[in-house]
Amino acid sequence: MTTLLVIAKEPRAGRVKTRLTPPFTPGQAAELAEAALADTLHAVAATPASRRVLVLDGAPGPWLPPGFDVVPQCAGGLDERLADAFARCDGPALLIGMDTPQVTPELLTVDFTDCDAHFGPAEDGGFWALGLARPDPALLRGVPMSTPGTGAAQRNRLLTAGLRVRDLPPLRDVDTAADAHAVAALAPHGRFAARLARCTGVAGPDARPVTGVDSSPGTRGGSPPGTEPDSGPDSPPNGRPNSPPGP
Numbered sequence: 607m608t609t610l611l612v613i614a615k616e617p618r619a620g621r622v623k624t625r626l627t628p629p630f631t632p633g634q635a636a637e638l639a640e641a642a643l644a645d646t647l648h649a650v651a652a653t654p655a656s657r658r659v660l661v662l663d664g665a666p667g668p669w670l671p672p673g674f675d676v677v678p679q680c681a682g683g684l685d686e687r688l689a690d691a692f693a694r695c696d697g698p699a700l701l702i703g704m705d706t707p708q709v710t711p712e713l714l715t716v717d718f719t720d721c722d723a724h725f726g727p728a729e730d731g732g733f734w735a736l737g738l739a740r741p742d743p744a745l746l747r748g749v750p751m752s753t754p755g756t757g758a759a760q761r762n763r764l765l766t767a768g769l770r771v772r773d774l775p776p777l778r779d780v781d782t783a784a785d786a787h788a789v790a791a792l793a794p795h796g797r798f799a800a801r802l803a804r805c806t807g808v809a810g811p812d813a814r815p816v817t818g819v820d821s822s823p824g825t826r827g828g829s830p831p832g833t834e835p836d837s838g839p840d841s842p843p844n845g846r847p848n849s850p851p852g853p
Contacts, residue, residue: 608700609655612658616665623639625781640801641798643707647674648671649711659674659676659694688736692746697741698739699738713775713777716737723737723769724736726774733757734779
């Protein structure tokens with residue numbers, strides 16, 4: 607069976623989802639990041655797998671369901687951190703980030719019969735998932751991350767290596783308030799949608815944060831260094847320029 611990897615950043619106010627502020631407060635942005643991570647981890651927990659691994663920058667919190675091995679992210683750029691995550695696997699592996707809380711066990715149940723890799727493009731030009739039948743860190747090292755062309759560059763790296771690539775459906779990352787509302791509409795019964803509703807009430811995507819809301823996250827610990835590198839495989843350690851790619 608497949609090892610499922612989730613690369614993530616511990617949700618903490620002021621250190622995650624900074625592109626959501628404004629309209630949200632730093633505390634609300636951290637709460638949304640935590641909800642997105644929880645939805646992602648529960649989807650992974652419900653997916654058949656030989657092993658489930660959280661590759662974490664930070665410390666685990668109450669949002670972590672049982673059944674996961676937690677390992678720290680290595681130092682270096684995002685390409686190095688993704689490569690290191692795959693280097694920990696000795697069989698088929700699928701890696702995702704935490705920016706796509708709408709992900710489902712059906713999307714994560716991949717079959718490597720007749721293919722060597724699964725590639726999940728993100729709508730912003732990045733990728734939300736990467737699966738390798740034979741994990742090889744060299745397939746990721748040196749791929750330019752956090753650019754509108756990251757997804758194309760990573761997919762081309764796989765093809766250049768002679769791999770048979772099977773594409774997964776494209777998904778939208780949560781980077782901005784508009785993204786948050788669009789993604790919540792796709793998974794209206796999830797933790798992320800519920801948290802977003804509490805943050806915005808009846809207001810729309812351009813609403814300003816409610817005054818008086820505590821800017822500190824509810825139940826979470828510290829977050830990894832950097833500003834917006836929380837979720838996807840292609841999230842940078844120190845924030846994402848423009849419309850950076852999403853796992």
